[in-house]
Amino acid sequence: MKKQCIVCIALIALLSLVSLPLFSQGTAEAAKPAGPVTIELWYGAAITEAGPPPADWVGFQIIKDKLNIDLKLTALPSNESDQDVKVQAAAAANNLPDLFMVRRDVLTRLVPQGLIASVDDMYAKMPIRTKTHYDEVSRSHARFNGKAYGLADPGSIIKNEGLLIRKDWLDNLGLAVPTTTDELLAVMRAFTFNDPDGNGKNDTYGYGAFQEINNYEAWPGRRLEPIFGAFGVDGTWDMTASAAGLNLFKPEFYDAMAYLKQMVDEGIIDPNWLAYKKDDFRAAWKQGRFGIMREQNAAYAAQANYAPFDKNFPNGEWIVIDAPKGPKGHASIGPYTANFRIYAISAKAEKEGKKDKIAQLLEWMASDEGYYLLGWGVEGVNYTKDANGVPVAANLPDANLAFSAPGGQTVTQLRNMVFYNGDIELYARYPKYVTETSKKEMSALDVMRIMQTKKWTAAIGSDTLPIPNADLKRFYEQGLSEFITGKRVLTKDNWNKWLDEFKKLGGQDWNDKGVAFAKENNLLY
Amino acid sequence: MANKKQTNRFTSVAVKPTAADHSFNFVVDVFLVLLLIIIAVPLWSTITLSFRPNDYIGNNLEGMFLAPWNWSTAAYKALLGNAGFILAFGNSIKILIGGVATALLLTIPLAYVLSIPSLPGRRYLNLLVIIPYVFNVGMIPSYLLVTNLGLIDKLAAVFLPGAISTYNCLIMRSFFEGIPNELKESARIDGASEIQVLILIILPLSKAIIMTIGLFYGVSFWNDFFHAMLYLNSNKLQPLPILLRNILMASGMNEYVEVNAFGDAPIAAIKAASVFMSAIPMVIAYPFIQKYFTKGTLLGSVKG
Amino acid sequence: MRDIKRHRSVYVLLAIPLVYYIIFKYVPIFNGQIAFKDYMALDGVLGSQWVGLKHFKTFINSYYFVELLRNTLMYSFGKLVFSLPLAIILAIAIYESNRPRLRKVVQTLAYLPHFLSWVIMYGILLALLAPGDGILNDIIKLFGGKPIDFLTNTKAFPWIVILSDAWKEMGWSAIIFIAALMGIDPSLFEAALVEGANSWQRVRYITLPSIRPVIVIVVLLRLGTILDAGFNQIFMLYSTPVLSVADIIDTWVYRQGLLEFQFGLATAVGLFKGVIGMFLILGSNRLVKRFGGNSLY
Numbered sequence A: 001m002k003k004q005c006i007v008c009i010a011l012i013a014l015l016s017l018v019s020l021p022l023f024s025q026g027t028a029e030a031a032k033p034a035g036p037v038t039i040e041l042w043y044g045a046a047i048t049e050a051g052p053p054p055a056d057w058v059g060f061q062i063i064k065d066k067l068n069i070d071l072k073l074t075a076l077p078s079n080e081s082d083q084d085v086k087v088q089a090a091a092a093a094n095n096l097p098d099l100f101m102v103r104r105d106v107l108t109r110l111v112p113q114g115l116i117a118s119v120d121d122m123y124a125k126m127p128i129r130t131k132t133h134y135d136e137v138s139r140s141h142a143r144f145n146g147k148a149y150g151l152a153d154p155g156s157i158i159k160n161e162g163l164l165i166r167k168d169w170l171d172n173l174g175l176a177v178p179t180t181t182d183e184l185l186a187v188m189r190a191f192t193f194n195d196p197d198g199n200g201k202n203d204t205y206g207y208g209a210f211q212e213i214n215n216y217e218a219w220p221g222r223r224l225e226p227i228f229g230a231f232g233v234d235g236t237w238d239m240t241a242s243a244a245g246l247n248l249f250k251p252e253f254y255d256a257m258a259y260l261k262q263m264v265d266e267g268i269i270d271p272n273w274l275a276y277k278k279d280d281f282r283a284a285w286k287q288g289r290f291g292i293m294r295e296q297n298a299a300y301a302a303q304a305n306y307a308p309f310d311k312n313f314p315n316g317e318w319i320v321i322d323a324p325k326g327p328k329g330h331a332s333i334g335p336y337t338a339n340f341r342i343y344a345i346s347a348k349a350e351k352e353g354k355k356d357k358i359a360q361l362l363e364w365m366a367s368d369e370g371y372y373l374l375g376w377g378v379e380g381v382n383y384t385k386d387a388n389g390v391p392v393a394a395n396l397p398d399a400n401l402a403f404s405a406p407g408g409q410t411v412t413q414l415r416n417m418v419f420y421n422g423d424i425e426l427y428a429r430y431p432k433y434v435t436e437t438s439k440k441e442m443s444a445l446d447v448m449r450i451m452q453t454k455k456w457t458a459a460i461g462s463d464t465l466p467i468p469n470a471d472l473k474r475f476y477e478q479g480l481s482e483f484i485t486g487k488r489v490l491t492k493d494n495w496n497k498w499l500d501e502f503k504k505l506g507g508q509d510w511n512d513k514g515v516a517f518a519k520e521n522n523l524l525y
Numbered sequence B: 001m002a003n004k005k006q007t008n009r010f011t012s013v014a015v016k017p018t019a020a021d022h023s024f025n026f027v028v029d030v031f032l033v034l035l036l037i038i039i040a041v042p043l044w045s046t047i048t049l050s051f052r053p054n055d056y057i058g059n060n061l062e063g064m065f066l067a068p069w070n071w072s073t074a075a076y077k078a079l080l081g082n083a084g085f086i087l088a089f090g091n092s093i094k095i096l097i098g099g100v101a102t103a104l105l106l107t108i109p110l111a112y113v114l115s116i117p118s119l120p121g122r123r124y125l126n127l128l129v130i131i132p133y134v135f136n137v138g139m140i141p142s143y144l145l146v147t148n149l150g151l152i153d154k155l156a157a158v159f160l161p162g163a164i165s166t167y168n169c170l171i172m173r174s175f176f177e178g179i180p181n182e183l184k185e186s187a188r189i190d191g192a193s194e195i196q197v198l199i200l201i202i203l204p205l206s207k208a209i210i211m212t213i214g215l216f217y218g219v220s221f222w223n224d225f226f227h228a229m230l231y232l233n234s235n236k237l238q239p240l241p242i243l244l245r246n247i248l249m250a251s252g253m254n255e256y257v258e259v260n261a262f263g264d265a266p267i268a269a270i271k272a273a274s275v276f277m278s279a280i281p282m283v284i285a286y287p288f289i290q291k292y293f294t295k296g297t298l299l300g301s302v303k304g
Numbered sequence C: 001m002r003d004i005k006r007h008r009s010v011y012v013l014l015a016i017p018l019v020y021y022i023i024f025k026y027v028p029i030f031n032g033q034i035a036f037k038d039y040m041a042l043d044g045v046l047g048s049q050w051v052g053l054k055h056f057k058t059f060i061n062s063y064y065f066v067e068l069l070r071n072t073l074m075y076s077f078g079k080l081v082f083s084l085p086l087a088i089i090l091a092i093a094i095y096e097s098n099r100p101r102l103r104k105v106v107q108t109l110a111y112l113p114h115f116l117s118w119v120i121m122y123g124i125l126l127a128l129l130a131p132g133d134g135i136l137n138d139i140i141k142l143f144g145g146k147p148i149d150f151l152t153n154t155k156a157f158p159w160i161v162i163l164s165d166a167w168k169e170m171g172w173s174a175i176i177f178i179a180a181l182m183g184i185d186p187s188l189f190e191a192a193l194v195e196g197a198n199s200w201q202r203v204r205y206i207t208l209p210s211i212r213p214v215i216v217i218v219v220l221l222r223l224g225t226i227l228d229a230g231f232n233q234i235f236m237l238y239s240t241p242v243l244s245v246a247d248i249i250d251t252w253v254y255r256q257g258l259l260e261f262q263f264g265l266a267t268a269v270g271l272f273k274g275v276i277g278m279f280l281i282l283g284s285n286r287l288v289k290r291f292g293g294n295s296l297y
Helices: A002-023 A058-067 A080-092 A104-113 A127-133 A136-141 A167-173 A181-193 A222-229 A251-266 A278-286 A297-301 A303-312 A347-351 A355-366 A368-376 A423-429 A444-453 A470-485 A492-520 B019-050 B074-081 B083-115 B122-134 B139-148 B156-162 B166-178 B181-189 B194-205 B207-223 B226-231 B240-248 B267-290 B299-303 C002-036 C054-060 C065-096 C100-115 C118-129 C135-142 C157-181 C186-194 C199-224 C231-237 C240-246 C249-256 C263-290
Strands: A037-043 A069-075 A099-102 A151-154 A161-166 A205-207 A290-296 A318-321 A340-345
Touching: A037 A355, A058 A069, A058 A355, A058 A368, A069 A355, A080 A099, A080 A104, A080 B139, A080 B226, A099 A104, A104 A340, A127 A151, A127 A355, A136 A151, A136 A340, A161 A167, A161 A297, A161 A444, A167 A181, A181 A205, A181 A251, A181 A290, A222 A251, A222 A290, A251 A470, A251 A492, A278 A290, A278 A303, A278 B267, A290 A297, A297 A303, A297 A444, A318 A444, A340 A355, A347 A355, A355 A368, A368 A423, A423 A444, A470 A492, A470 C240, A470 C249, B019 B267, B019 C065, B019 C100, B019 C118, B019 C157, B019 C199, B074 B083, B074 B267, B083 B122, B083 B156, B083 B166, B083 B194, B083 B207, B083 B240, B083 B267, B083 C002, B122 B166, B122 C002, B122 C199, B122 C263, B139 B156, B139 B226, B139 C002, B139 C263, B156 B207, B156 B226, B166 B207, B166 C157, B166 C199, B181 B194, B194 B207, B194 C002, B207 B240, B207 B267, B207 C100, B207 C157, B226 B240, B240 B267, B267 C100, B267 C118, C002 C054, C002 C263, C054 C263, C065 C100, C065 C157, C065 C199, C065 C240, C065 C249, C100 C157, C118 C135, C118 C157, C118 C231, C157 C199, C157 C231, C157 C240, C186 C199, C199 C263, C231 C249, C249 C263
Parallel strands: A037 A069, A037 A099, A205 A290
Antiparallel strands: A099 A340, A151 A340, A161 A290, A161 A318
16 A cells, blocks of 8 residues: 555656646746847846836837847846845845846845856956946945955935025024034924924924934935934944044943934934835925925926925925034035945856947947937937936926836836936936926925035045944934933943943944954055 | 514514613624724825825825815826736636636535535545645645646636635634534435535525635635736736736836826826726626525524 | 455545655655754755754744743633634624524625735725724723723733734634534434424524534644644734734744744754644544543544
8 A cells, every 4th residue: 555655646746747847837937048138137127116128119129130149138126135135035046147246235245155257357358338336435445355346336416405494484584504413403493392383283303303224324225324424433344543443432422312312302303203104204294294305306406296285385495504502513415435236247257258348338338329228218208308318307298207207217227227417318307397386496406406515524444344233233223213212211321331331242243343344455444 | 584673683472572682782883883984094195195196295104184175186087098908808707707606516516525524534524625725835836736737828817726725625624613513414315416415405504604615716716916927928818816916016117207107196096096997897797696695594594 | 255345446535646745745744854953045954964853953942932832822822712712603693693684794795805915905904993093092092091902902902913813813713604504404303393392492502513523623723733823914913012912923933933044944944843733633632532522532
């Protein structure tokens, strides 16, 4: 009976293995040897939720005809941790695509696994692209043990955020723009308790924020850096040669915490700030909930984003202000670093001899043809050029297909592979416009230019410093937030005790490693 | 069968209801009404959220009382206009049908065999089924398997790894066990094979549980985001949960904030609307399945 | 002889599901050996170096191990003792109610929240509970109270998790019990009525015992995955101020293992959870057997 059983199972096993492919459908991936070279590209879409380029997108045909490349696109998920999971799972099965976007932290772990090809030889193969895309900072961004393992393309523009204040609220209350932390405190109080919008309701707050944390802007994150900047402790790391190390260890950090704690205790920061996510924060200022915030230039001033605010508050006005000065005269909007988007080539692709083809593809993207096609679409359909040669969304047969309209998004999903923040791009991305209700002339570009003149803390390369392990990171963020919410009482004594614990848990080691890394790579100022 | 004059709807025996019966009915109805309110209010606030116009400034409480003539359908229009929506919907339907069919074909026989009391080695077979349920080794071991089977970038990769859920299988088994033994035994004595017993006796009596388990499978495949994200690469294979996730997580890293992919609709409305749009097929399916939930399914058979 | 012949058809029924189990469930378990290895992608599962219990030690020696275990158990037991009885009560109420329309509306409506993803649920909770303008806090303020930061308060957060889970999944979990209730033989009720039992007694002595086997199976199966406390929910709801009561094993693994290419560690934690689950299943199964219930195996 047992034998019968085993034979039966073995038979069925064989059968089902053979029939398994029948269950499946989808694209067969067998590449014909004589035809075009298949390049698999996992890209970070410009606007993931708008959907990928359609199957009949002209780009596919042009790339096939001109470069003999069969481009297979996969849009990475719209969320960073999902991206990391997808890329790492493929890596674990040695199944990475030929060319793919990847975060630096992940790349750090893939390189020692031998899964990534060095790109040092790629620059010479792409002279045009290298000139506009890869400067010295970029080339060293993904360098491990002396070799570059990722093409670091320019990401978002530096210093594109600013501290904004409701000018109309200041005027209503007869207040001046705050220039110091004390004045800021007074304005926040007035915004909270003196009904700055005159609607008779107690529904406004001074400062608005949410937790937005990354490698170089640790808790409480980007939105509150102007506060920490006033105490000279903005950013995770102090990158000055004389005082290099974690800002957390400086006594001024305690003062900044005490200031933030005061904001929270007095109720002059929107109490939702710990619970908000990005969308909630952005919806909140459009509803006039608070009068001071740090916001990105386009998120504030681009036409689509400013329109709801304009409609709700035709008399409302935000202005970009200087970072307030702290007790010792420090002031900063926050730390800035050069932002990159890394595209890496898998070792598998290198082995299959695809590097030259990839270089050809990337170089073509940097040519005029590739640049305009991927950046703005087809001339006459998705854009026209104005007198200065800048793509504009005017005079189009179907306005919904314009590069700046919802319908034009699918054909420009690869635009972050060609953009390098040149002037043409900036003019095209941030055109001047007149607001619908209040008829103000606005331009996100002008706003950005103003934001860039404010005081920032240089911290280039601080995002490449070692990152703490997950437990230490949790201890760090949780501890700070508990001091603010009152779960831990913020006194000098408690603070020092907590710092000691942090150092013991690996904080000191992290600090030392970070400083050593920064020195080794000449990142200190 | 049911006589409307009777106070008790379970039987044909007429009995005068006691005070205890009245209190029971009262408690049951109060409980249901309370629950109805607790469930309906947040749902309603989400529905009104999906109809909010772009320039809405009231607070959340006021939002629930937004008059229908002020509702904006921009979010729904934008979603239907999304190039990928119809395609993703189609892919999800394919996964749903393929998945539920495969899952039921695999689960029903296994659940039935496990329910046969006289089966030699039944105890060990049950353990064999339970062990992988308890020991979840996680993403990478499964990913390696799917890769080795050549299932990467095939729709089947989304449902095959979950085509037998031990949970569903054991629930089904316990229902099969609940079917009165005399029915099965009489068939066996008549010389029916187990396959015949399953098809002729068990299946007709198990419509409710098969529909229920089918629903469980269907919903899990319909909602599955994680496997689809891991295993599917081609644009044209992306199912609805991927699209949905891309919408829900959009602002997380969209750096081209100057463009709104959905025109005039506020992002909160888009998020809420996309959830309702994607849940529609499962919501429509439920009343049909409820039809099989008729009381006393076994009545005729046991007596006869 | 007759037995074997009859059982031959059993093997036919069993063959394909069994093959499925071997391929799709046991091959991954075999691959699970990376829990004891330093997994290198290029070397594969078999070629990677053995490292013994290193990953298990990393997990157990984590600064937060005890807390993670405590939180995980708190949430899964909390959901078990709170949501499950609620689902059973709901199922019985739907079954017993004399109002067909109310029954139908509640049954359908209670099923809907299952389809709201936790991203949307967070939006609902924020609208309801935000300290600034949450509906509940608006009401508290109306009565002169001080607004409460439900979502970022360590005392309130566990309740938010358990209650929101109950709200979202109650109707969904009830389905299986409703299906079970449909199988009750109505002649039992007739007998009870003849003997003069009232409605309370009917539920106590007939309805509940009739669905006991299903309840037992559901509880046993839930115990087997007791260390899964609902990753998606916690991951979406938690924030830094409540980490001390919110961080669970799965969120820890996600941050430490999956996002840092430590797949051996992630798998090791999976095995750890499995061992605990297995103990619980075996133990409770024995208990069930002793009391004469339908056991799992």
